[in-house]
Amino acid sequence: MKRVAVVSVGQTKFVSRRRDVIHPELAFEASSAALNDAHLSIDDIGALTMGVMDPFDGVDCCDRWICGAAGGYNKPVIRINTAGATGMSAAIAAYEHVASGMFQIVMAVSEQRVSEPVDAQTLLNTCTCPYHERAMGGSAITLGAIPATRHMYRYGSTHKQRALSAVKAHKHAMNNPYAHLRFEVSVEDVLNSPIVEWPLRLLDCCPRSDGAVAVVFASEDVARAITDRPAWVNGVVSIADGPFFGDRPDVSYRASLAIAARRLYRQCGIKDPLKDIDVAELYIPFTSLELIQTEAYGFCEEGKGGELLEEGVTWMGGELPINPSGGVLCTNCIGATAELRVAEAAIQVMGKGELRQVPNVETALASGLGGMLQFHTLMMLGSEPR
Amino acid sequence: MTSRDYVFNDEHNTFRDTGRQIVDKDTRSKIDVRESYGCHDNARSTMWGRPMILMNRKAQSQGLNDHKGANQMRVAVIGVGQIPSEQCKRDVFSDQSALISKAALADAALDIGQIGNVVAGEYDLVTGRTAEHMYTIPASGGYLKDEIRINDDGLFALAQAYMGIMAGQFETTLVLSTGISSEGPQELITNMRLSPFYHRHLGLHEKLANGMQALQYRARYGITEQQSAKVAVKNRKSALRNQYAHLRKDVTEEEVLESEFDCWPLRILERAPWSDGGCAVVLASEPLARRICLNPVWIDGLGWSNETYYLEDKDLTQLTATKHAAQQAYAMAGIRDPVREIDVAEIYDITTYHELMAYEALGFCTSGAAGRLIEEGVTDMNGDLPVNPSGGVLSSNPLSASGLARFVECVLQLRGQANEHQIKNARTGLAHCITGYGAQRSCVAIVRR
Numbered sequence: 128m129k130r131v132a133v134v135s136v137g138q139t140k141f142v143s144r145r146r147d148v149i150h151p152e153l154a155f156e157a158s159s160a161a162l163n164d165a166h167l168s169i170d171d172i173g174a175l176t177m178g179v180m181d182p183f184d185g186v187d188c189c190d191r192w193i194c195g196a197a198g199g200y201n202k203p204v205i206r207i208n209t210a211g212a213t214g215m216s217a218a219i220a221a222y223e224h225v226a227s228g229m230f231q232i233v234m235a236v237s238e239q240r241v242s243e244p245v246d247a248q249t250l251l252n253t254c255t256c257p258y259h260e261r262a263m264g265g266s267a268i269t270l271g272a273i274p275a276t277r278h279m280y281r282y283g284s285t286h287k288q289r290a291l292s293a294v295k296a297h298k299h300a301m302n303n304p305y306a307h308l309r310f311e312v313s314v315e316d317v318l319n320s321p322i323v324e325w326p327l328r329l330l331d332c333c334p335r336s337d338g339a340v341a342v343v344f345a346s347e348d349v350a351r352a353i354t355d356r357p358a359w360v361n362g363v364v365s366i367a368d369g370p371f372f373g374d375r376p377d378v379s380y381r382a383s384l385a386i387a388a389r390r391l392y393r394q395c396g397i398k399d400p401l402k403d404i405d406v407a408e409l410y411i412p413f414t415s416l417e418l419i420q421t422e423a424y425g426f427c428e429e430g431k432g433g434e435l436l437e438e439g440v441t442w443m444g445g446e447l448p449i450n451p452s453g454g455v456l457c458t459n460c461i462g463a464t465a466e467l468r469v470a471e472a473a474i475q476v477m478g479k480g481e482l483r484q485v486p487n488v489e490t491a492l493a494s495g496l497g498g499m500l501q502f503h504t505l506m507m508l509g510s511e512p513r
Numbered sequence: 514m515t516s517r518d519y520v521f522n523d524e525h526n527t528f529r530d531t532g533r534q535i536v537d538k539d540t541r542s543k544i545d546v547r548e549s550y551g552c553h554d555n556a557r558s559t560m561w562g563r564p565m566i567l568m569n570r571k572a573q574s575q576g577l578n579d580h581k582g583a584n585q586m587r588v589a590v591i592g593v594g595q596i597p598s599e600q601c602k603r604d605v606f607s608d609q610s611a612l613i614s615k616a617a618l619a620d621a622a623l624d625i626g627q628i629g630n631v632v633a634g635e636y637d638l639v640t641g642r643t644a645e646h647m648y649t650i651p652a653s654g655g656y657l658k659d660e661i662r663i664n665d666d667g668l669f670a671l672a673q674a675y676m677g678i679m680a681g682q683f684e685t686t687l688v689l690s691t692g693i694s695s696e697g698p699q700e701l702i703t704n705m706r707l708s709p710f711y712h713r714h715l716g717l718h719e720k721l722a723n724g725m726q727a728l729q730y731r732a733r734y735g736i737t738e739q740q741s742a743k744v745a746v747k748n749r750k751s752a753l754r755n756q757y758a759h760l761r762k763d764v765t766e767e768e769v770l771e772s773e774f775d776c777w778p779l780r781i782l783e784r785a786p787w788s789d790g791g792c793a794v795v796l797a798s799e800p801l802a803r804r805i806c807l808n809p810v811w812i813d814g815l816g817w818s819n820e821t822y823y824l825e826d827k828d829l830t831q832l833t834a835t836k837h838a839a840q841q842a843y844a845m846a847g848i849r850d851p852v853r854e855i856d857v858a859e860i861y862d863i864t865t866y867h868e869l870m871a872y873e874a875l876g877f878c879t880s881g882a883a884g885r886l887i888e889e890g891v892t893d894m895n896g897d898l899p900v901n902p903s904g905g906v907l908s909s910n911p912l913s914a915s916g917l918a919r920f921v922e923c924v925l926q927l928r929g930q931a932n933e934h935q936i937k938n939a940r941t942g943l944a945h946c947i948t949g950y951g952a953q954r955s956c957v958a959i960v961r962r
Binding site for chain 1: 837
């Protein structure tokens with residue numbers, strides 16, 4: 128068993144529609160950026176894991192098309208797909224490749240072009256159960272809307288509190304040259320934007336982006352030789368909940384997410400998450416999920432997620448900045464989004480964040496959510512190995 | 514102590530209560546569980562409550578670890594399960610997953626609470642859904658467990674599960690593959706896997722690409738139709754004795770050669786059918802397997818590889834990915850002479866020609882000599898190196914589970930539990946799978962008793 132570190136990351140600029148490149152070229156951009164970042168050549172890479180979610184690319188099993196360009200020609204390649212958590216699962220798989228001692232350096236590459244399907248939500252509807260849920264038209268936005276309503280009812284959170292999450296994300300994204308949506312919004316802008324699915328408004332929701340991201344994992348034997356400040360993987364967790372939304376005890380509090388977080392904290396020896404974690408890159412495609420996640424991760428008490436936002440604890444300069452990159456609300460390339468969280472968390476630990484850098488990061492948390500709020504993946508990165 | 518006597522409490526691993534109670538219950542039980550006995554939360558970082566080093570040292574003192582370095586852990590297969598392959602299963606596909614997982618767990622004599630994580634190997638779209646594992650993983654018992662889904666054949670999922678255990682992340686892993694191919698038009702779905710600019714409009718699908726490969730292979734090496742028919746006869750005859758096989762009907766060489774063309778030059782009896790079925794494997798780390806399993810089968814070699822996607826860019830007559838995967842697996846298992854050292858091989862014979870091509874790629878013979886190998890009967894049930902005693906993919910092809918099914922059959926052979934299609938004294942087995950256009954990806958696993 129080996130300790131594993133992230134030694135380099137690469138990402139493309141995220142936009143609504145990349146007209147100038149096709150899928151393999153997009154993956155190539157990200158993987159070559161990651162290799163250049165660490166001065167590695169493709170021959171140094173022992174194996175690849177690919178994270179692509181079908182069928183958003185308009186091509187089934189798109190990884191087979193792109194993995195050659197990503198560097199997987201005549202190399203071991205495993206393709207991961209766990210819905211929204213795909214990218215993080217690919218990262219976890221790459222971590223296991225290295226931790227098992229079978230490979231020294233492994234690259235996880237995730238790519239997605241969400242501009243390909245005419246309507247992504249129709250595709251997302253096909254992941255619901257065809258007998259019970261599909262006819263109701265549920266989609267990803269439903270996952271944000273129902274918990275938002277329930278959270279307001281149960282804990283008295285307000286539209287304004289959720290709007291702050293969007294304001295924060297867009298403000299942070301101004302510092303990130305790779306982010307898709309780069310404009311500042313005010314609370315009024317959010318509250319006056321058109322309703323997408325009540326109570327979520329347009330600015331409460333994530334965009335659809337094209338882009339790719341690559342993260343290189345290396346074992347303890349070589350990590351320090353590659354980079355002076357690797358980001359050590361100190362804990363990984365994933366958890367599966369049941370598929371039926373109606374079966375959840377209460378959608379406003381994600382019990383399975385809390386369990387996953389506790390398992391992770393136990394692995395990393397974290398007692399007080401708010402103090403011990405320096406920065407978090409969370410999978411927040413809808414503003415309501417910021418409240419739910421901050422509560423489940425123990426950053427605040429249950430039901431107090433809105434107040435945490437109001438107090439400014441999770442803003443840049445606060446005690447625990449969440450999503451200094453702008454997060455999913457500003458960039459969402461579905462299969463790659465969760466890996467982008469790992470990449471951004473690693474950037475923070477490695478101190479390469481430039482404008483979006485949080486000072487003195489020793490511990491960074493990344494999260495990924497997938498399915499009908501069903502698959503949760505968490506990764507803890509640190510400046511020192513556990 | 515038999516494996517069935519090994520019982521422990523899995524109370525904290527079963528979360529039956531609603532949200533708030535879970536929190537309290539878990540916090541409270543944290544201390545109890547850690548102190549009382551080995552059932553660990555989510556199977557991470559400690560081995561059944563004891564530090565890993567102690568366990569290894571114990572195994573070492575018993576001389577059990579002598580095959581490799583003292584710290585080199587192995588991974589054991591402690592249970593396998595499968596359901597019979599059929600043309601069309603009537604139940605919901607997630608119900609199949611539950612049946613498969615139950616069968617594997619019963620074989621391993623474990624309770625679902627004692628499983629650390631679930632690794633699924635399934636394709637999307639084949640059942641008309643995206644994110645199919647949303648249903649199969651919870652149904653197989655993955656609720657509130659660590660999960661990951663490999664969007665490829667189940668044998669790749671096995672490789673990932675193997676690495677999870679080797680990484681010290683888990684003690685026990687359930688690898689699951691549910692193959693339902695009756696729900697969608699598979700030709701259309703595989704056509705969707707082609708790049709939209711150059712390939713899709715050709716109307717290609719994977720079966721056609723297999724036909725192209727077969728044709729080129731036949732032309733280059735002078736493989737005859739009779740040699741190809743012999744493969745079909747051999748595998749279909751073996752399938753008669755396998756109660757899980759889909760097509761259980763003996764065919765003669767004449768019948769194969771007279772059967773209709775499916776996609777030229779492949780005839781209906783020369784290519785695999787579409788089936789519904791599935792299988793699962795329970796893996797365990799070495800120290801645990803030694804304690805709870807009477808007949809563990811060890812995964813000694815694993816290799817997988819990927820070659821170019823573009824059919825026009827590669828030599829279709831060579832299974833290059835298989836060649837690379839086999840090299841990796843043989844190196845890991847220390848195999849130098851495959852024909853002599855391997856007792857039984859389960860090969861992914863999506864067509865009869867692919868079985869022949871695999872002989873060459875796996876090093877059973879030199880390039881172009883596979884035709885002679887089948888004529889001499891080397892790969893017959895009674896030959897030197899029996900291939901596909903289960904009937905192979907030619908007899909049952911539950912999409913995405915076909916590769917893992919090869920592995921399951923190998924394990925049954927090594928344990929001596931293959932009933933009517935048992936090979937005598939099988940000690941080393943090889944399982945192989947190929948996926949994608951022109952066998953783009955391949956995975957090879959070596960198991961030993």
